[in-house]
Amino acid sequence: EIVMTQSPATLSVSPGERATLSCRASQSVSGNLAWYQQKPGLPLRLLIYGASTRATGIPARFSGSGSGTEFTLTINSLQSEDFAVYYCQQYNNWPPLTFGGGTKVEIK
Amino acid sequence: QVQLVESGGGVVQPGGSLRLSCATSGFMFSDYGIHWVRQAPGKGLEWVAFIRYDGSNKYYADSVKGRFTISRDNSKNTLFLQMNSLRVEDTAVYYCAKDSFRIAAAAYYFDYWGQGTLVTVTS
Numbered sequence: 001e002i003v004m005t006q007s008p009a010t011l012s013v014s015p016g017e018r019a020t021l022s023c024r025a026s027q028s029v030s031g032n033l034a035w036y037q038q039k040p041g042l043p044l045r046l047l048i049y050g051a052s053t054r055a056t057g058i059p060a061r062f063s064g065s066g067s068g069t070e071f072t073l074t075i076n077s078l079q080s081e082d083f084a085v086y087y088c089q090q091y092n093n094w095p096p097l098t099f100g101g102g103t104k105v106e107i108k
Numbered sequence: 109q110v111q112l113v114e115s116g117g118g119v120v121q122p123g124g125s126l127r128l129s130c131a132t133s134g135f136m137f138s139d140y141g142i143h144w145v146r147q148a149p150g151k152g153l154e155w156v157a158f159i160r161y162d163g164s165n166k167y168y169a170d171s172v173k174g175r176f177t178i179s180r181d182n183s184k185n186t187l188f189l190q191m192n193s194l195r196v197e198d199t200a201v202y203y204c205a206k207d208s209f210r211i212a213a214a215a216y217y218f219d220y221w222g223q224g225t226l227v228t229v230t231s
Contacts, residue, residue, distance in 0.1 A: 034217035043112075043221040044153075049208065055219065087153055091216045095167040097143075097155040 002026050002093050006086075006100035012108040013078050021103045023071040023088035032092035035064055035073045038102075039084045047086075048073065075105070083107055110134040110220045112204050117225030124194050128225060130187040130204030137185040138162070141207035141215060144178060144189050146200035147224070156202070157189065158215045167215070172198075194229045201226050 003026040013019045023033065035048040046055040048064035051071055061076040075082055088100040116128040130142070144156040157178040158167045166178050177190040187204050202225055205218035 032216075036218070041223075043223050044203070044205075044218070045221075046208075046217065046219050049217050049219075089153075089217060094215055095155075095158070096169050097158075097215060099153040099155070101152045 001096060002029060002090050002098050004088055004090055004098050004100035006088060006103050008103060009101070010104045010106060012106050014108045015078055015080060017078055017108075019075040019078055019082075019105050021073040021075075021086055021105070023066075023073070023100050025069045025071075025090055027093075028068045029090040029092035031067045032090060033064075033066070033071050034089045034091065035062075036087045036089065037082075037084045038087065044087075078105070110206065112206060112220060112222035114202060114204055114222045114225035117202065117227045119228045119230060120194055121231055122194060122196055122229055124229070125190070125192045126194065126227060128189040128191065128202055128204075128227070130189075130222060132185045132187070132204075132206070135206065135220075136210075137180075138182040139210045141209075141212060142180065142187045143205045143207060143215065143218060144176075144187075145203045145205050145218070145221075146198075146227075147203070148197075148200045151200075154200075158207070159187070160213065161211055165213075191227070194227075196229050199227060199229045 005024045031051040033051045037045045052064045143158045159178045175193045179188045204222045206220040208219040
């Protein structure tokens with residue numbers, strides 16, 4: 001099973017600043033990585049797939065990078081609606097599909 | 109628009125059973141694999157099960173293998189999860205999630221999610 005580790009667990013950021021979230025895989029997942037956003041009361045939202053491709057309707061301030069075992073989600077110029085929990089997920093080796101433990105982006 | 113709506117959650121005693129449903133609309137259900145993913149209170153996401161678009165193959169997390177059964181009715185655009193021998197540690201919100209690739213043998217990432225249904229296992 002591929003273990004996904006996200007850091008930090010909590011990130012305090014001021015509106016308008018940049019947030020950088022990390023996701024590490026216990027073994028290479030190539031570019032088969034997705035990022036999701038979770039907000040209370042709403043369905044989870046796909047942000048990025050293929051490590052760096054934005055999903056339909058996702059604003060350009062969200063960007064993904066990385067390959068192999070190290071990945072980054074960057075949110076430029078944080079908006080109020082971006083404060084949420086973010087998860088990475090690998091789909092290179094399955095079953096099982098595995099998620100990171102999440103990073104909560106909170107208002108500083 | 110794509111919609112997935114889970115139902116069937118509730119409170120059940122350890123050892124009991126529950127059947128979850130996921131009603132879908134807005135896409136060709138029979139062309140896509142569908143997953144169940146769960147989230148224990150205050151915890152992260154855990155993939156539970158996947159069924160191929162045609163129901164020919166099913167996959168499970170080790171934590172539920174032999175106790176849970178995923179199935180689908182393509183004539184009713186509905187996904188199911190039969191949960192038997194429930195344990196306290198199965199307490200979670202259960203989400204159904206649509207796989208991203210059409211008529212695919214494998215599982216990939218989830219492009220649409222439902223809002224979940226809460227299952228509480230307690231004595």
